[in-house]
Amino acid sequence: MTTDTMEIIVNSGLIAPRVFSVPFIFLLLFVMASFNFPAPVVAQSPLPSEVQHDTPGRVIKQGQSVRVDVELALVNVTVSDPHNRIVTGLESDNFRIFENDVEQEIQYFSSEDVPISIGVIFDLSGSMANKVGKSKEAALQFFKTANPQDEFLLVSFNERAEITSTFTNSVEDLQSSLLSLSAKGRTALLDAIYLGLSEMRNARNAKRALLIISDGGDNHSRYRENDIKRLAREADTQLYAVGIFDPLEYRSRTPEELNGPSLLSEITELTGGRVFDVQNVNELPDIATKIGAELRNQYILGYRPSNKSHDARWRKIKVKLRSPKGLPPLSVHAKTGYYAPSL
Numbered sequence: 001m002t003t004d005t006m007e008i009i010v011n012s013g014l015i016a017p018r019v020f021s022v023p024f025i026f027l028l029l030f031v032m033a034s035f036n037f038p039a040p041v042v043a044q045s046p047l048p049s050e051v052q053h054d055t056p057g058r059v060i061k062q063g064q065s066v067r068v069d070v071e072l073a074l075v076n077v078t079v080s081d082p083h084n085r086i087v088t089g090l091e092s093d094n095f096r097i098f099e100n101d102v103e104q105e106i107q108y109f110s111s112e113d114v115p116i117s118i119g120v121i122f123d124l125s126g127s128m129a130n131k132v133g134k135s136k137e138a139a140l141q142f143f144k145t146a147n148p149q150d151e152f153l154l155v156s157f158n159e160r161a162e163i164t165s166t167f168t169n170s171v172e173d174l175q176s177s178l179l180s181l182s183a184k185g186r187t188a189l190l191d192a193i194y195l196g197l198s199e200m201r202n203a204r205n206a207k208r209a210l211l212i213i214s215d216g217g218d219n220h221s222r223y224r225e226n227d228i229k230r231l232a233r234e235a236d237t238q239l240y241a242v243g244i245f246d247p248l249e250y251r252s253r254t255p256e257e258l259n260g261p262s263l264l265s266e267i268t269e270l271t272g273g274r275v276f277d278v279q280n281v282n283e284l285p286d287i288a289t290k291i292g293a294e295l296r297n298q299y300i301l302g303y304r305p306s307n308k309s310h311d312a313r314w315r316k317i318k319v320k321l322r323s324p325k326g327l328p329p330l331s332v333h334a335k336t337g338y339y340a341p342s343l
Contacts, residue, residue, distance in 0.1 A: 071308075072108070073099075076238060076272050077299040077319055078333040086297045087330055090321075097301055098318040108302030115149035116295060117167065117203030119196040119237075122178070123214035125158045125187040131244050131281050132183045135213050138242065138284035139178060142211060143171045145292030153199055154178070157192035158185035159220045167203065189214055189260075190221035190228050193267070197228075197235045209273070209295055211288075212241040216260025225263060232270050233314070234339060240273040240291050241265075244281060272335035305340075312342040 075097065079087040092109035120139055128135065143152055146169065154165035154177055165177045189212075196210050232239060241264040265275045276287045301319065319334040 071304050072302050073104075073305055073338070074108070075301045075303075075317060075319065075334055077301055078272070078294055078297070079299065079321065080331045080333070082328050082331075086294055087327075088297050090299065090324075092301070094322050094324065095299070095301055096320040096322065097303060098320070099303075099305055099307065099315050101316070101318075102306055104303040104306060106301050106303055108300070110300050110302075113147065113296045114207055115147060115151075115205045116207045116209060117151050117153070117200065117205040118208070118295075119153035119155060119200055119210045121189075121192045121196050121210055121212040121214070122154065122156045122164070122181070123158075123187065123189070123192075123212075124156050124181055124183045124185075125215075126184050127187065127215050127217075127246075128183040128244075131215065132181075134281040134284045135242075135244065136178045136181070138288040139213060140171070140175055141285040142288035142292055143174050145289060145296075146171065149205070151204060153196070153203075155192050155196045155199070156181055157188050157195075158183070159188055161188055161192035161195045163195070163199065186220040187214075187218055188221045189216075189218040189263075190223045190225065193228050193239075194223045194231060197231050197237060200235065200237050206236075208235075208237040210237055210239045211291060212239065212264065212268075213244070213284075214241065214260075214264070215244045215246065216264055217258070218260070218263070228267060229270060232267050233337070235271070237271065238273045238295075238335070239268045239271045240295075241268050241275045242278055242284065242287055242291070243275050244278045244284070269333075270336050272333055274333055307340070310341045310343050313340050314338075315340055 077095070079090060081087055088111075092106050095106060095109075097104050097106060120142070122135070122139060124132065139154075146152065148169065151167045151169050152165070152174055153163070153167050154174060155161060156164045164181065165174055168174065193210070193212065200208050200210070243261055243264055245261050261275070261277070268274050276291065278284055278287055305315070307315070314337055316337045317335060319332050321330055321332050323330050
């Protein structure tokens with residue numbers, strides 16, 4: 001395992017709990033739900049007191065039954081250090097959350113590895129011909145990080161997107177489906193993302209993610225970039241991407257393919273995910289393992305929005321960090337907003 005996959009634990013004397021995330025729209029699934037959460041990890045240093053809360057963020061303890069109303073907004077958060085290593089062991093007071101620039105009171109905070117429904121979007125266009133072998137190996141490595149209750153969907157694409165495997169928890173079935181695939185044709189990347197997001201509505205787990213494995217660019221989709229960004233904002237799904245990008249001078253000169261890296265970056269960041277650039281295909285399996293670890297080590301922040309309007313408008317979210325003393329500058333990854341409920 002490379003050092004990039006290591007975790008940084010705030011309090012090395014304790015075992016840092018894993019963290020789970022829950023999307024906005026599927027909050028109804030959590031009404032009167034029971035969660036099992038591990039005990040909190042205590043930070044090493046006192047925190048600044050420039051922000052006062054009426055009540056502290058509530059840490060949900062093991063075996064505790066929680067009544068959650070549909071007005072609660074829940075946000076997935078990943079924290080990493082300057083070496084891109086996952087940081088675990090933080091507490092609710094280490095975080096601040098803003099909605100449309102107004103600070104919100106964090107009322108729920110938890111960490112646990114829960115079942116995930118994951119869709120893999122696999123590029124089989126002609127430009128992937130010399131990369132498809134290692135890409136398959138990376139996908140299989142990612143599947144092998146699964147827990148027993150996880151489920152996977154496989155969408156493959158070249159000039160058209162199709163469901164190669166419906167949701168299953170059988171790694172053997174996924175492996176058989178992958179091995180039969182070959183690379184050829186043009187690239188309908190946006191159509192594949194649209195299909196993947198649409199199929200995630202059939203997922204059985206509340207936590208959902210898509211992993212895109214592609215060399216970027218699109219030259220044959222019916223859907224446009226704005227269509228996908230709109231759907232990504234509405235979806236209850238985090239998007240990650242492994243970008244196997246050719247050097248700029250070797251890319252096709254169409255605007256779509258030149259802009260492939262920035263397209264993937266913009267779409268994934270909307271949802272709180274991100275792109276992992278790969279320069280060497282031999283790095284693919286390790287990168288896939290790293291993404292699997294990140295999905296299982298996320299924080300969840302819950303708040304009741306101070307804006308009670310049901311106006312269906314986009315609300316920007318910003319998560320800020322108050323790091324314990326002694327840690328280097330940390331990066332926070334969270335979705336950029338959500339649509340308010342309608343009347």
